[in-house]
Amino acid sequence: MKRFLAILMVTVLALAGLATSALAADRVGVLMPTQSLQRWNQDGDNMKSQLETAGYEVDLQYADNKVDVQVSQIENMLLGGVKVLVIASIDGGSLGTVLAAAKDMSVPVIAYDRLITGTEFVDYYATFDNYRVGQLQGSFIEEKLGLKDGNGPFNLEIVAGSPDDNNALFFYNGAMDLLKPYIENGQLVVPSGQTELAQVGTLAWSTDTAQARFDNIIAANYADGSTKLDAVLCSNDSTALGVINALTNAGFTEYPIITGQDCDKPNMQHIISGVQSMSVFKDTRTLASKVVSMVEALLKGSDPEINDTTTYNNGVKVVPSYLCEPVFGDASNYKELLIDSGYYTLEDIGQ
Numbered sequence: 001m002k003r004f005l006a007i008l009m010v011t012v013l014a015l016a017g018l019a020t021s022a023l024a025a026d027r028v029g030v031l032m033p034t035q036s037l038q039r040w041n042q043d044g045d046n047m048k049s050q051l052e053t054a055g056y057e058v059d060l061q062y063a064d065n066k067v068d069v070q071v072s073q074i075e076n077m078l079l080g081g082v083k084v085l086v087i088a089s090i091d092g093g094s095l096g097t098v099l100a101a102a103k104d105m106s107v108p109v110i111a112y113d114r115l116i117t118g119t120e121f122v123d124y125y126a127t128f129d130n131y132r133v134g135q136l137q138g139s140f141i142e143e144k145l146g147l148k149d150g151n152g153p154f155n156l157e158i159v160a161g162s163p164d165d166n167n168a169l170f171f172y173n174g175a176m177d178l179l180k181p182y183i184e185n186g187q188l189v190v191p192s193g194q195t196e197l198a199q200v201g202t203l204a205w206s207t208d209t210a211q212a213r214f215d216n217i218i219a220a221n222y223a224d225g226s227t228k229l230d231a232v233l234c235s236n237d238s239t240a241l242g243v244i245n246a247l248t249n250a251g252f253t254e255y256p257i258i259t260g261q262d263c264d265k266p267n268m269q270h271i272i273s274g275v276q277s278m279s280v281f282k283d284t285r286t287l288a289s290k291v292v293s294m295v296e297a298l299l300k301g302s303d304p305e306i307n308d309t310t311t312y313n314n315g316v317k318v319v320p321s322y323l324c325e326p327v328f329g330d331a332s333n334y335k336e337l338l339i340d341s342g343y344y345t346l347e348d349i350g351q
């Protein structure tokens, strides 16, 4: 009997041990910049659910676009024992010190969508082909205005992204490498005179900031009733929304060509009603699944899949990257792109 009890005890302890080790899933820290923009909520949700499905415990935090908040979230996650950090930064250049602590604790770091710059302590980067996003926007304007056929002059204004976000430069360059020659030869005119990234950037990609700048641009350059605004190169949907608000408040009923990015819900409504011209669809589900497989590889001690080892130099090193493909989206293909793929329901975009 004693022997039986002893065996029973050992078995129970062994099973308890098994259960505990099964329960003690590796914890992954996921940091997103803000909840104020639709895409980051989707990114956060996708990351959390896909990581949980893969068997990990997830600590997901949003930082309200505040760098100091994001830094202390990273510190807390490290103290809490995360095994990998996935970070969509606010200011890509402000994380060096806290990531040195991650390195000391042997916690690998994946930069999510936005490159982390000025530090060696970032291991991998997963994003979309950001230069291509800008090319999709620039070539749309080129085609719609018939610039290749020599048409013009047309009036263009430029509204770019947040200067502290490395992506903003790639979007701007992708579009401007195509459009600058037309500015130089006079087919495109920028009445505000603001063309450099330092002049056209929008801190924190804020809709209100973009709107305030565009209110001024309209008042100073398009209020005479005869100067036509033909196109606005907007780097993303939140800035496009600011431009649309400014134009609407100024009484515009015919809208210029307006580009965007992200296929945000309010912007899709504007695209369907003909106010905004296009957006760029970046399927956040695909990005999340790539990052989840990177996390799995790192935790298994193998090499994550990458497809780019040249583009993303963060000032200290070229960060091995996986680039997902961005896709052009407008009123003609949104159903196939967004509805049939299950990304949105028709109700989501007011249809």
Ligand code: BGC
Residues within 6 Å of the ligand: 037, 039, 113, 114, 161, 165, 167, 168, 205, 236, 237, 238, 261, 262, 282
């Ligand atoms: C992302 C864009 C987004 C922007 C504002 C960028 O880093 O790549 O998709 O529109 O941030 O949140």
